[in-house]
Amino acid sequence: MSDRANTLITETLKRIHQVIVEHDVTYEEYQAAKQWFIDVGEAGEWPLFGDVYIEHAVEEQAFGNREGSRGTILGPFHLPDAPMLQAPFELPHRSDETGDRTQVSGRVTDADGKPLADANLDIWQADAEGRYSGFMPGPPEGNLRGQVRTDADGRYEFTTVIPGPYTIPLDGPTGKMTAAADWSPWRPAHIHLIVGADGYEPLVTQLFIATSDYLDDDVASAVKPELIVHPKATGDGEMAFTYDFALTPARTPAVA
Numbered sequence: 001m002s003d004r005a006n007t008l009i010t011e012t013l014k015r016i017h018q019v020i021v022e023h024d025v026t027y028e029e030y031q032a033a034k035q036w037f038i039d040v041g042e043a044g045e046w047p048l049f050g051d052v053y054i055e056h057a058v059e060e061q062a063f064g065n066r067e068g069s070r071g072t073i074l075g076p077f078h079l080p081d082a083p084m085l086q087a088p089f090e091l092p093h094r095s096d097e098t099g100d101r102t103q104v105s106g107r108v109t110d111a112d113g114k115p116l117a118d119a120n121l122d123i124w125q126a127d128a129e130g131r132y133s134g135f136m137p138g139p140p141e142g143n144l145r146g147q148v149r150t151d152a153d154g155r156y157e158f159t160t161v162i163p164g165p166y167t168i169p170l171d172g173p174t175g176k177m178t179a180a181a182d183w184s185p186w187r188p189a190h191i192h193l194i195v196g197a198d199g200y201e202p203l204v205t206q207l208f209i210a211t212s213d214y215l216d217d218d219v220a221s222a223v224k225p226e227l228i229v230h231p232k233a234t235g236d237g238e239m240a241f242t243y244d245f246a247l248t249p250a251r252t253p254a255v256a
């Protein structure tokens with residue numbers, strides 16, 4: 001492991017040194033960067049920064065060429081142990097939750113299309129104003145977080161609301177860096193899922209709402225065309241879309 005650490009640390013520092021030489025980085029810029037590292041830590045934004053600006057490359061490297069459904073980044077706002085929902089499978093929400101009500105349904109199969117019964121879908125999302133419960137003021141604890149299981153035919157369904165786009169906090173160091181670089185701080189509206197089944201590789205993914213702004217300019221570089229969904233009006237005042245997930249065998253056998 002120390003060979004590996006040596007290689008990665010050496011190569012990372014070498015690239016930073018190259019930028020300093022190629023762009024004639026000054027002492028003022030070095031001190032500003034150092035203060036920014038301190039600020040990110042003090043603001044507790046390292047998870048945010050990492051998942052916005054680095055995770056997509058790791059995900060693509062790890063899973064970019066796998067069979068089955070596309071994955072994308074996990075991000076910093078997953079919480080373990082969301083409640084298992086019972087019929088009619090509605091994500092917990094406020095009585096006055098805003099956003100279009102939407103029915104989501106589909107199947108979980110293996111890569112050959114064989115239905116997977118009792119597969120688990122762990123679902124979390126922002127509210128219509130782009131706020132995640134447990135991390136931002138507004139939504140109560142556990143809002144818009146839950147898990148559902150597939151039936152004997154591999155089918156799942158749940159009801160939620162269409163989330164709003166998310167912006168990274170503009171007043172924190174990650175937002176200030178983003179503004180300094182003149183980049184957009186927004187993520188398009190998305191629903192997070194981890195789809196898992198015994199013996200299969202967990203699929204960490206997101207579904208992106210086709211009508212959202214910022215699909216072509218996600219600050220976290222996590223949109224893939226296969227993950228865009230098109231909610232349609234059902235006629236009874238709600239929206240609906242379907243999405244099927246295909247899982248691949250676990251890469252490493254479970255350790256007992």
Ligand code: MBD
Pocket residue numbers: 048051052073074075076077166187220222
């Ligand atoms: C998010 O909502 C998100 O999904 C990611 C990956 C990063 C920041 C905010």
Ligand code: FE
Pocket residue numbers: 075077166190192
């Ligand atoms: Fe998110």
